[in-house]
Each structure stands twice: as C-alpha cells, then as structure tokens.
Amino acid sequence: MTTRILAISGSLRRTSLNTNLLRQAEAIAGRGATFDYFDRLPAIPLFSEDEEHPAPAPVADLRDRVRTADAVLIATPEYNASIPAGLKNALDWLSRSDSTGGPALVRKPVAIMGASGGQLGTVRAQLALRQVLHSMSARVLDKPELLLFRAHEQFDESGVLPEGSRAHAALLGILDGLADLVTQRGTPHPATR
Numbered sequence: 001m002t003t004r005i006l007a008i009s010g011s012l013r014r015t016s017l018n019t020n021l022l023r024q025a026e027a028i029a030g031r032g033a034t035f036d037y038f039d040r041l042p043a044i045p046l047f048s049e050d051e052e053h054p055a056p057a058p059v060a061d062l063r064d065r066v067r068t069a070d071a072v073l074i075a076t077p078e079y080n081a082s083i084p085a086g087l088k089n090a091l092d093w094l095s096r097s098d099s100t101g102g103p104a105l106v107r108k109p110v111a112i113m114g115a116s117g118g119q120l121g122t123v124r125a126q127l128a129l130r131q132v133l134h135s136m137s138a139r140v141l142d143k144p145e146l147l148l149f150r151a152h153e154q155f156d157e158s159g160v161l162p163e164g165s166r167a168h169a170a171l172l173g174i175l176d177g178l179a180d181l182v183t184q185r186g187t188p189h190p191a192t193r
C-alpha cells in the first residue's frame with residue numbers, strides 16, 4: 001500500500017534542516033509513500049475567531065490536504081524552547097471545524113520529528129507539539145523518536161542522511177510506524193461520527 005503523506009516543515013528557511021529531513025524521509029520511503037509538501041505556512045493569517053468563516057484560502061487548502069492525506073509528517077525546529085509560531089498558528093486553525101467538516105486532525109495518524117543545530121535536538125519543541133496534537137485528538141506515533149541534534153553534522157556533504165546512521169534508522173522506523181497507524185484505523189473518534 002502506498003501511504004499518502006502530507007509533509008509539513010515548521011521552518012520557513014530556504015535551506016532548512018527540517019525541510020531537508022522531510023526530503024530524506026521521502027527518499028527513504030521510495031515507492032511506499034507519496035509526499036505532498038505544504039509550503040504555505042507564511043500565507044496563513046494569524047488565527048482569529050472573527051476571520052474563521054469563510055476560511056481564508058490557504059487554510060481551506062491546508063484542511064483539504066490534511067483530509068486527503070492518509071497521514072501527516074511534521075518536522076519542526078525548536079524556537080525558544082517551543083513550537084515555531086507559524087506551525088502553531090496552522091495547528092490552531094486545524095483544531096477548528098468548518099462548513100465542510102470537523103477538525104481535520106481528529107484521528108489522523110501523525111508523526112513528528114525535528115532537527116536543530118544544538119545538543120537537544122528539538123526535544124522541548126517536540127514535547128510541546130505532542131501535547132498540542134494530543135489535545136486535537138490526532139493519533140500521534142509514540143516511537144521511534146527522532147531528535148536530530150547537531151543536525152548539520154549528521155547530513156553528509158550532499159545533505160543526505162547516511163544509510164546505517166541512527167538517524168536513518170529512526171526515519172525508517174517513523175515511516176513504518178506511520179504506515180502501521182494508517183492501517184490500524186481503530187474505532188472512530190466520537191467527534192468524527
């Protein structure tokens with residue numbers, strides 16, 4: 001089965017380590033998955049209940065793409081020990097219902113990972129992100145965790161995660177785990193009935 005993955009990078013930086021991590025995941029997944037990259041975080045307005053209806057076009061686009069995907073894969077940097085604002089803003093929009101349905105991430109399989117230049121590998125951002133996703137009733141993959149610390153040293157000169165590295169193995173595990181979550185659909189959440 002091919003898993004349709006919506007890939008979201010929490011970084012807007014052109015040479016982002018986190019966006020590169022998603023590209024590595026796509027390369028490792030091969031034919032096992034298709035990757036749709038959502039790169040419109042900067043176009044999403046700051047959430048306001050006054051602006052919810054009708055949904056701004058980039059928000060409607062994000063909701064559609066989340067609903068179409070089998071799973072969501074998020075790679076996030078850590079900003080000031082937490083989630084970057086653009087990503088959190090998008091999640092706040094996704095936590096809301098609209099005229100086409102309930103909150104798009106309810107029961108959706110989601111995996112998270114992160115890369116940083118420092119030693120902590122985004123652990124605080126990932127803990128915060130996990131909490132937010134749980135509160136939105138997403139089905140978040142528990143393990144493996146990928147905390148890519150000193151990330152610039154872990155990619156080779158072509159930006160590739162070397163096969164056999166711990167990070168490469170963790171990425172494989174995340175892709176397998178996400179595919180398993182997709183096939184184990186489980187009981188529908190009450191909010192989706």
Ligand SMILES: Cc1cc2nc3c(=O)[nH]c(=O)nc-3n(C[C@H](O)[C@H](O)[C@H](O)COP(=O)(O)O)c2cc1C
Pocket residue numbers: 011012013015016017018019076077078079080081082115116117118119120121122
């Ligand atoms: C505003 C800001 C805050 C940051 N805060 C943290 C932090 O709390 N922890 C950390 O490990 N790195 C922090 N960094 C450094 C990022 O880990 C580093 O810039 C990383 O490369 C960002 O990810 P990207 O390459 O995907 O853009 C911060 C960077 C910025 C710009």
